[in-house]
Amino acid sequence: MGKNLNPPSGGDDDHIVPVDLKAALEERYLAYALSTIMHRALPDVRDGLKPVHRRIVHAMSEMGIRPNSAFKKCARIVGDVMGKFHPHGDASIYDALVRLSQDFAIRYPLVDGQGNFGNIDGDGAAAMRYTEARMTDVAALLLEGIEQDAVDFRPTYNEEDEEPVVMPGAFPNLLANGSSGIAVGMATSIPPHNAHEICDAALHLIKHPDASVEKLLEFIPGPDLPTGGIIIESRENILEAYKTGRGGFRVRAKWETEDLGRGGYQIVITEIPFQVQKSRLIEKIAELLLARRLPLLEDVRDESAEDVRIVLVPKNRTVDATLLMESLFRLSDLESRIPLNMNVLSLGRVPKVMALNEVLTEWLAHRKEVLVRRSKFRLAAIDRRLEILGGLLIAYLNIDEIIRIIREEDEPKPVMMARFGLTDNQAEAILNMRLRSLRKLEEFEIRTEFDELSKEKGEIESLLASDEKQWQAVSWEIGEVKKKYAKATELGRRRTQFADAPNADVEAIQQAMIEKEPVTIVISQKGWIRALKGHMSDTSSLTFKEGDGPKLAFPAQTTDKLLLVTTGGKVYTLGADKLPGGRGHGEPVRIMVDMENDQDILTAFVHDASRKLLIVSTGGNGFVIPETEMVANTRKGKQIMNVSMPDETKLVVPVIGDHVAVVGENRKMLTFPLSQVPEMSRGKGVRLQRYKDGGVSDVKCFAIATGLSWEDSAGRSFSKVGDELLEWMGDRAGVGRSVPKGFPRSGKFGG
Structure with missing residues (x-):
């Protein structure tokens, strides 16, 4: 009897259809992957926002929470975002809102927070029922023109409302604030940049659309991180990263020495790398101290208030500060790597990794489209007003006859339209006039407004007809943003500097990372090795495993390198500090190095x-x-x-x-x-x-x-x-x- 592939019949099995599991899984996983890529993890290249951020800003706009309005409870904002636009958990929406307000996490905050919004130590924000928020000017710039048909809207998840597909984006948000996210099979990571520099590069790109990435790097030398720090990546690597859209930047903490008098000093760290939690960083340094991995360091203290101030106390006044810092950079997060992976949604639909010039070009194309759409919207509004002004002029010239028609006729509208040749809109406008407006019906005023609007209409039509004029208008808008966030302002000044890493001696740094102590290295005949503390003159009391005995014993320091020569003519290098201690019989050398079985240890000595x-x-x-x-x-x-x-x-x-x-x-x-x-x-x-x-x-x-x-x-x-x-x-x-x-x-x- 053949196997029956259908499920056993039940009461209601009319609608059960057997499905191939592979096909079903593929289809469902693809749907999940696409939704994650499109609607969750990747930012749009045009406004630099992910859907959750766009919905938060749009909801605040709908609630009327502008930069100059009063603060509103975050719980109200989160509730609105969740109920109308973003059917996900309130915690994830609030987390996104909090991040948009943290000046150490985002270069140009979109949310102005009031209350406890977390800190650089990694402490979380207060609950949303306690905190309040409103928009910043940056968010207002992103929304500029949204009510003037600048962008498309789409129905929300329940089709009760509408939400913008993308923001008008007058601020270069993608590069200025950066973004990071993990989708399915792809990720994005863009560090923040300086808005002034981005505007300069964009203005150059408008004049020279074929400008190379090398040329643009003259305006944008590299990221500008909210927490400052010093980028020590080489120019070639930075150029390569921006050309390909993939790469990374090594960022170091900013430090200086403070003279304590009488030859003593201490090191003060004033800026730490981006996205490093200060409290965790200090814990790590303290752990290294306890593990005796930092022999040049005596103590670490956190003296931070609003600003960052981490104090490092050297072991003694003869310690070389650069050497101490180099050993710390190697072992702790005082140096970290900021990845660059400019994987963004091009035109809001296609995920792809873009170079710097492509990102800027798409943003500029979007700004131009927004300008054209706003201009057309204004043109339509002017046309409607001009039509009505024409009707009002006729009404003014024939006011008594119009009053008579309205008073005496049952259906005054068709009569007026027939008598004076009015359009439906003009007749409606005259009928909707209030009596108090009659005294304002002066020919001079109507003609003045008509002339002004006609002039503006001519300007807009010439703008829409000329590509060059459109780019001039876009340049002017970008120039205004540049003025507002210029480097001369507190928010706009460059925080991250560039420097070359000092060429410190690698050997010296290695030495600085190991506590120097005397040890005696003991190797047995069967190849077991250990390091006993102190220099032993008599090794006869040492014990070995059964059937094993001493082969070699010699004094060394923990900072020494040991060379091990085998009978097969091979040499291995071991660090004296990495050897097992004197308790027990040590460990076989074969565990530490890849030694052939037919070879034996011939000798070992300090390098x-x-x-x-x-x-x-x-x-x-x-x-x-x-x-x-x-x-x-x-x-x-x-x-x-x-x-x-x-x-x-x-x-x-x-x-x-x-x-x-x-x-x-x-x-x-x-x-x-x-x-x-x-x-x-x-x-x-x-x-x-x-x-x-x-x-x-x-x-x-x-x-x-x-x-x-x-x-x-x-x-x-x-x-x-x-x-x-x-x-x-x-x-x-x-x-x-x-x-x-x-x-x-x-x-x-x-x-």
């Missing part, structure tokens, strides 16, 4: 950039390598000696003096000048001594003047200087002669 080392393989090959070439920056390490089994890297000895002594397992010794060994950064090396069988036992570098010395197993010292070494002297790759008398049985110079 000294000034040293050179002689590295030798079992088979007797070797070369000199500067230690700076051995530092590896990744877990993978760095291959420096090319060896293949059964040959292995066997010895790493410091280069001193001018000669090398090599001893083989066959107890033959050869000495030759160090100049015969090449310096390389990677390779197999050259033959140091030749063997029939066996390999190298030990190598030592020495100065011929001071001689070659060794100790025997009983601890006695031997030394051979100058001519005493003649019989063992030769060229590299020789066989050598049997070791001198008293040479230790182990075949090692150290005994």
Whole structure:
């Protein structure tokens, strides 16, 4: 029996239709994605508003809450927005309203708030029943001309009302206030800019529509963030970001040093990066202090009132302030990255990532369209008034006859229209006149108004006929906005500066981020590593896992880098501060670095950039390598000696003096000048001594003047200087002669 795909029959199964799940999900998810992109998360390029913000501003306009009117309770505004235009939660609407009023969150607030609207520490606003709001001048500019048919309206969600599709947008809101939102499969992030600079760029674009982004950047050098700060991004990166519409800006806190007298000082931070909560920032710095990640810092205090004032106290007066700040910039949010992703709705419909010039061009095209629509609206109003004035003039000239018709006729309107050739509107206007207006019916006044309106009509018609005049009018409007928000005003002044990041020494910064303490590094035979506090002279008391024992122990500082050399000729770099502490047996090195299983730790030591080392393989090959070439920056390490089994890297000895002594397992010794060994950064090396069988036992570098010395197993010292070494002297790759008398049985110079 085949499977029945229909659901089991019930009482009312007439309307059940089987649907393919994949198709149904695709259709529903697409609908959700589109609604999120179009009606929630992305701003319109023309007015820079998302639907919720547009509805808040429109609702305030409908309620008559203008910049010069009284404040109204936020609960009333939110209620109106929710009931009429935006069928979502009141909390989300109020959050949007609060954000529009915060001068640290938005560059040119659209809402003038009264009451507690939150602060830069991240504290929330008071409940909406306590706070009050009204529009700012910026919001009034966005609405300018909305009642003059400047934009299209559409029915609201319940079709009881109408709402604007877009605002007239006389203020360049998208760039000036920025925007951020996450839709489905796309996001937007636009930082705020300076209105004065945007207007300058727009005016230039009107004159030169093909202006390049490079040219526009002469007017708009970069974002202007509400909280100030210093942008340290390079000009090339900024240009690239504005050209492609994607990029980012590194922003740092603004700081200065305050002299406390007698050589002491403290650092004061007066501006912090955009969208960083001050309280959280200070908590983070305090946590770093407790974790001893900031050895140059003594204390951090928040002395802010209305302004930001964070005080950093250095450990002592010799601390370099720049170095201290660089370490803080690396570890905390005193430096943050502001992303740029100019993903906006073009023409209110198409989401796309735009370059700076495209954004400005679309805004200007919108301003021109608004101008044309307002002009046509005014023209229609003038035509209606001129028609009525013509009727009033006829009425004035025939006032007695008109009064007679109105008094005596049952239907005065058609009679008047027939007698004087009036239109319906003119006759209606005469009939609707009040008696008190009769004394105003003077021919002179009517003719004056008629002439003035006719003149204005001519001007508007010539404006509508000329593209050039339209752009002049748009330029004038933008010029007025520029005057109002000029850099000379408190609101319009540029808050964010530009600077190059100081070229601080990376090594020095790394050191500044680690507390310097003595430690003893211990490595076991099976490759477990740990760092014990303090310098231990006696490591015999240390315990190891069963079957394991000590291999290496040496003193270091937590600020040191350790180099670990393996038998496979690889070097790994470890930070002494990152090693597990002395409790327990430590951790296997293989967890920290990607070490091959068939390789073993040969040796480890503290990195000294000034040293050179002689590295030798079992088979007797070797070369000199500067230690700076051995530092590896990744877990993978760095291959420096090319060896293949059964040959292995066997010895790493410091280069001193001018000669090398090599001893083989066959107890033959050869000495030759160090100049015969090449310096390389990677390779197999050259033959140091030749063997029939066996390999190298030990190598030592020495100065011929001071001689070659060794100790025997009983601890006695031997030394051979100058001519005493003649019989063992030769060229590299020789066989050598049997070791001198008293040479230790182990075949090692150290005994």
